[in-house]
Amino acid sequence: MTSNVEAVFAAATPEELAASYDRWAPSYETDLSNQGGPREAVDLLVKYVAPSARVLDAGCGTGVVGGLLAERGFQHLEGLDLSTGMLDEARKKQCYSALHQQALGETLDFPDATFDAVTVVGVFVMGHAPSRSLHELIRITKPGGYIIFTLRPELYANSDFKPTMAALEQDGRWRLAEASDAFHGRFKAHPEVMLQVWVYQTT
Numbered sequence: 552m553t554s555n556v557e558a559v560f561a562a563a564t565p566e567e568l569a570a571s572y573d574r575w576a577p578s579y580e581t582d583l584s585n586q587g588g589p590r591e592a593v594d595l596l597v598k599y600v601a602p603s604a605r606v607l608d609a610g611c612g613t614g615v616v617g618g619l620l621a622e623r624g625f626q627h628l629e630g631l632d633l634s635t636g637m638l639d640e641a642r643k644k645q646c647y648s649a650l651h652q653q654a655l656g657e658t659l660d661f662p663d664a665t666f667d668a669v670t671v672v673g674v675f676v677m678g679h680a681p682s683r684s685l686h687e688l689i690r691i692t693k694p695g696g697y698i699i700f701t702l703r704p705e706l707y708a709n710s711d712f713k714p715t716m717a718a719l720e721q722d723g724r725w726r727l728a729e730a731s732d733a734f735h736g737r738f739k740a741h742p743e744v745m746l747q748v749w750v751y752q753t754t
């Protein structure tokens with residue numbers, strides 16, 4: 552597992568990152584548990600979002616979050632990811648009605664106000680999707696919809712995520728519904744890694 556984790560964090564370009572995830576895809580779910588990110592995000596999502604909602608799982612990977620949402624009765628799930636290898640694994644779950652190979656941080660190929668909710672679990676991490684992705688995610692979420700994402704507390708505090716999230720609130724683009732307490736992430740080799748789930752409602 553360590554070499555797969557090291558490879559994704561050593562990637563210098565989105566192409567290298569995608570290739571590292573392509574290689575990791577077949578063993579990703581045996582390396583990581585569902586606890587420590589996906590489960591906690593889904594537990595918060597179901598507090599705010601009805602199972603009839605159209606949900607985009609952004610950075611869906613192999614579809615762990617989609618699988619958990621399907622177990623909770625969600626039937627209108629779509630996934631998006633940089634890595635075709637990860638999307639191939641997600642397709643096997645048969646819980647997504649559509650899968651999209653797109654990159655967060657770029658302009659997304661969806662009309663405004665497409666989704667009732669968006670999840671982003673384990674994707675706002677160093678060298679993955681940048682904070683500017685939030686602008687596009689708000690654009691494609693319906694007003695009154697929800698954006699639910701995980702973030703390491705130190706990344707929130709020491710990167711441009713904190714000012715970006717605050718500016719979006721100040722500009723009236725969204726409002727904070729809930730932020731969870733910090734909990735241990737799911738990297739068995741890195742028990743020191745903590746995460747929080749953030750829930751924002753778009754305006």
Ligand SMILES: C[S@@+](CC[C@H](N)C(=O)[O-])C[C@H]1O[C@@H](n2cnc3c(N)ncnc32)[C@H](O)[C@@H]1O
Nearest residue numbers: 572610611612615632633634654655672673679
């Ligand atoms: C740690 S995995 C998390 C996958 C899934 N959400 C989960 O919780 O199991 C990170 C995923 O984000 C994808 N990813 C990284 N950067 C991305 C970007 N800029 N746009 C879209 N997907 C990205 C990777 O390909 C990988 O599938």
